[in-house]
Amino acid sequence: MTDLFRRALAVALLFVAVPVTHAAGQRIDSASVAPRRMKIDTALAAIPAPPLSPRRAFVYSLLLPGFGQSRLGRPGAGAIFVFTESLAIGMLRESMADLREARVFRRDSLEYIGNDPASGAPIMHRNAYNDELISIRRGHVEDWVAFLIANHLFAGADAYVAAHLWDLPSQVNVSQTSAGTRVSASIRW
Template identity: 40%
Template sequence: MSPPAISQQRDSARAGIAAQQGQKQPTAPDTTPKPPMSPRRAFLTSLVIPGYAQTVFGRDRAAMLFAVIEIGSIGMARKAAQDLQEAKGLPRDSVVASYKIDPNTGLAVIDPKTGLAVPDTYIASRFTDDRIKARRTHYEDWIAAIIFNHLFSGADAYVAANLWDFKANIGVVATPRSAGVYASLRLR
């Protein structure tokens, strides 16, 4: 290194500071905004509770959609499970169609042991094996809807966590003459 020229002056900002060799300069604090939740955590929380991570990211409409689908699917799965249990419980049951009638009196014949009218014809159960199978399929479909809602909510939360600071708006516009797609991007 060559000696400084006579016309050169020492930096006035550092004039009174003697630089210490081997000591690191302090780094500025990181001012980059952090997401409210990591993508992994967002996926897992919305996988367990559909719509939860969406509320953290301020996507209340999406959260409400996932919650409504979840509640509706659970209600319908419960009803389908009850229908399946009813069908399984009554496969060989029958209903009395008519009772034996005494031709002399025109009244139903009463059994002397039980005191009840004596059945004449029966209607077979409406719960055949095919109907039980259909009810089981119906129940499984609602369980699949619940699982799909959990997975889709988790995937949506994962994407929302990765794009949490991207302020873009995309939509569809319909006019009497045409339809179009618009996109807007807000820069700060």
């Protein structure tokens, strides 16, 4: 009986292990099942992708003003932000040097200007480097830091908008006429 059981088990496993295929005589009724339609979006295929996403353009120009504009093919706008950044950094360094100078010379009580030519007595002048001057110069440093932050934010916002409008063909012209300055813009639709 065990031999018969083994043979039956082997035949059962053989039927289970053999892959089942579709019966050739049974076809799907074409009247009841509609063919699948392919979804094709022709509107999206016609729009080319921008070189940078708006978020990436914003981040690029936020970190390095002018870089996002450069990547979007707007080197003129990028150059303006780079020039503004370099000018602000130079003025920040100058303001920091003035503040450092005012802090160093604050402890001096009198300045020796020279000798009076008539009497030969030394001419002394009260020190102009006081706490009020230090406060004013600290304000200058803070102003230039705020200007730098604003330049970064404006550059990022400009790059963000430029990434959204990068494929809009527009031309802006500024020209000098006898009546004054003329600004014209042409936009092709």
